[in-house]
Amino acid sequence: MPRANEAIEQALLEFADLLSILSEDPFKPRAYEKAARAVGGYPEDLTGKDLKEILEVPGVGKSIGDKIHEFLTSGTITELEALRAQIPGGVRDLMTVPGLGPKKAFALHGELGIGSVDDLAIAIGEGRVAGLKGFGPKTQENILRGITQIASAAGRVTLGVAMDAAKDVIARLRDLPGVGKIAYAGSLRRMCETIGDVDILVASRHAAPIMDGFVTHPAVTRVLGHGDTKSSVLVEHGLQVDLRVIPAQVWGAAMIYFTGSKAHNVRIREMAVRVGLKLNEYGLFDAKTGELLAAKTEEAVYAKLGLPFIEPTLREDRGEVEAALAGALPDLIQERDIRGDLHTHTDLTDGVASLEEMLDAAAARGYAYLAVTDHAPDLAMQRMTTEKILDQRERLRALQPRHPAMKLLHGAELNIGPEGELDWPDEFLAGFDLTVASVHSHFTQSREEMTRRVLRAIENPHVHIIGHLTTRKVGGRPPVDLDLEAVFEAAGRTGTALEVNAHPDRLDLKDEHILWAKRHGVRFAIDTDAHATTHLDLMRFGVATAQRGWLTKADVINAWPWSKLERSLKPR
DNA sequence: GCCGTTTTCGGCCCGACTGTTTTCAGTCG
Numbered sequence: 001m002p003r004a005n006e007a008i009e010q011a012l013l014e015f016a017d018l019l020s021i022l023s024e025d026p027f028k029p030r031a032y033e034k035a036a037r038a039v040g041g042y043p044e045d046l047t048g049k050d051l052k053e054i055l056e057v058p059g060v061g062k063s064i065g066d067k068i069h070e071f072l073t074s075g076t077i078t079e080l081e082a083l084r085a086q087i088p089g090g091v092r093d094l095m096t097v098p099g100l101g102p103k104k105a106f107a108l109h110g111e112l113g114i115g116s117v118d119d120l121a122i123a124i125g126e127g128r129v130a131g132l133k134g135f136g137p138k139t140q141e142n143i144l145r146g147i148t149q150i151a152s153a154a155g156r157v158t159l160g161v162a163m164d165a166a167k168d169v170i171a172r173l174r175d176l177p178g179v180g181k182i183a184y185a186g187s188l189r190r191m192c193e194t195i196g197d198v199d200i201l202v203a204s205r206h207a208a209p210i211m212d213g214f215v216t217h218p219a220v221t222r223v224l225g226h227g228d229t230k231s232s233v234l235v236e237h238g239l240q241v242d243l244r245v246i247p248a249q250v251w252g253a254a255m256i257y258f259t260g261s262k263a264h265n266v267r268i269r270e271m272a273v274r275v276g277l278k279l280n281e282y283g284l285f286d287a288k289t290g291e292l293l294a295a296k297t298e299e300a301v302y303a304k305l306g307l308p309f310i311e312p313t314l315r316e317d318r319g320e321v322e323a324a325l326a327g328a329l330p331d332l333i334q335e336r337d338i339r340g341d342l343h344t345h346t347d348l349t350d351g352v353a354s355l356e357e358m359l360d361a362a363a364a365r366g367y368a369y370l371a372v373t374d375h376a377p378d379l380a381m382q383r384m385t386t387e388k389i390l391d392q393r394e395r396l397r398a399l400q401p402r403h404p405a406m407k408l409l410h411g412a413e414l415n416i417g418p419e420g421e422l423d424w425p426d427e428f429l430a431g432f433d434l435t436v437a438s439v440h441s442h443f444t445q446s447r448e449e450m451t452r453r454v455l456r457a458i459e460n461p462h463v464h465i466i467g468h469l470t471t472r473k474v475g476g477r478p479p480v481d482l483d484l485e486a487v488f489e490a491a492g493r494t495g496t497a498l499e500v501n502a503h504p505d506r507l508d509l510k511d512e513h514i515l516w517a518k519r520h521g522v523r524f525a526i527d528t529d530a531h532a533t534t535h536l537d538l539m540r541f542g543v544a545t546a547q548r549g550w551l552t553k554a555d556v557i558n559a560w561p562w563s564k565l566e567r568s569l570k571p572r
Numbered sequence: 573g574c575c576g577t578t579t580t581c582g583g584c585c586c587g588a589c590t591g592t593t594t595t596c597a598g599t600c601g
Contacts, residue, residue, distance in 0.1 A: 028573055029573090031573035031574055031584090032573075034574080034584095035573085059573090059575090062573090063573055064574085099590090100598095100599085103597075104599085134592075134598075136592055350585090380587050381587080382586090441589090441601065443601095444589095
């Protein structure tokens with residue numbers, strides 16, 4: 001079962017949102033938000049903890065601690081229920097529209113009775129919103145654009161949400177009698193950035209009890225179908241989960257079939273047909289005699305087709321079949337190849353873990369190096385100063401002896417200003433072991449301005465990595481407008497690495513961009529941008545995205561041994 | 573609501589941008 005922390009985090013964030021609508025005091029919702037993040041990033045599972053232990057979570061005091069305790073013992077928070085009764089859920093959804101915050105959402109609900117995003121679109125169309133104070137033509141236009149943006153992601157969830165749901169279901173089903181192999185397939189196994197539905201495969205001869213266990217899972221909000229070998233349900237976030245039970249002897253063929261992509265499957269089925277074979281979810285057959293040639297493992301099925309095993313992350317019909325036939329599949333980067341994380345935060349800025357905790361967590365992962373890269377002063381909200389970061393550097397240096405197997409790198413996440421300027425002059429930047437430079441403001445600049453700005457940062461010899469290049473949020477904020485061809489050319493030429501941000505809400509660069517950039521000889525850094533020790537585990541999503549971009553460990557600077565990385569960090 | 577001490581209250585996430593509000597509220601990172 002997943003940790004209770006995530007459910008508590010969601011409940012506290014909802015509490016914060018509802019308070020921000022209802023409460024005059026802006027600090028109260030912030031306290032809930034802060035506590036939510038701290039719980040989400042807390043390394044220990046809160047399940048079964050008593051009040052005293054709960055109060056050890058930073059940012060959690062008596063009042064919130066009581067609510068967490070109530071949630072852990074009863075599954076609900078009475079006061080949260082009371083807030084929900086005052087504010088329909090759809091009103092909270094309004095705040096997901098870019099440009100709409102608690103005040104505007106409250107006005108729309110209070111003045112016009114608007115209770116959902118759909119209501120809002122209709123009301124704008126009918127001109128009813130125009131009369132409302134603070135809702136001029138530009139604002140309405142922005143809201144409509146935001147609604148379109150949300151709608152385009154409707155029905156899909158991020159990789160992280162889908163993975164949690166899949167793990168949860170698998171954990172519940174794994175111990176049922178008669179369950180052999182169990183695994184997720186589909187777009188989740190291919191690690192696509194958004195997931196429409198989760199496919200889970202179980203090998204068993206006795207489907208009925210497994211089906212029953214599935215549809216009665218506590219996370220199920222609605223049963224869409226309940227058959228002999230296939231059932232479909234909806235869980236949180238409206239996510240659909242399909243379960244299929246198949247005989248163990250056709251596991252490989254079924255995994256290929258249900259992993260897809262459709263385009264990949266079409267390609268290999270065509271290959272089969274051309275040589276007198278037939279491929280479906282039950283196996284690879286001789287088309288004439290019907291004899292079963294392979295089915296048990298994916299490797300066996302691919303082999304009979306004259307192909308090596310193709311990693312799920314490559315199965316998009318982007319040339320992987322041709323490469324496989326030519327023996328030219330890339331030797332893809334794996335999570336075990338990663339030797340360190342080069343973009344992490346501590347509680348000196350907006351992280352929730354201390355420097356010591358982050359170092360311990362990284363060391364526990366067996367990393368050979370770790371860069372601590374807290375935010376720089378130009379991101380004003382973080383209140384970083386030159387004194388604070390120099391003090392952190394001293395503390396980091398002093399901690400080095402505690403981690404003899406891990407090289408500690410002192411860095412910063414710099415802000416690329418609107419003109420491409422950075423937070424500190426070059427002399428000061430030269431004092432860092434490593435820097436990440438990212439865009440955090442002025443997202444709406446023109447393509448020319450944005451490109452000039454990013455190019456200037458790339459050309460700066462004291463910048464080693466460009467963080468989350470496009471700043472997009474999966475299913476949320478659109479990417480900035482940027483001449484990627486020019487950016488990739490410059491990054492390739494200067495040796496400035498481009499980040500593959502591993503957070504499932506970002507995945508930035510995305511797979512297509514990685515493929516494109518790689519053609520320019522760009523180097524990459526797969527980083528978690530961790531704001532908590534638990535976030536270091538997000539590395540797997542970054543590695544999967546890098547795989548989808550066909551990267552090998554030679555392409556990824558944090559898969560290099562320290563001696564090689566160290567040489568590459570010298571000023572150009 | 574939390575927290576720390578300048579210690580039981582008062583400060584906390586600051587500053588810029590946007591659109592529209594004729595002087596600034598709301599939103600965002």
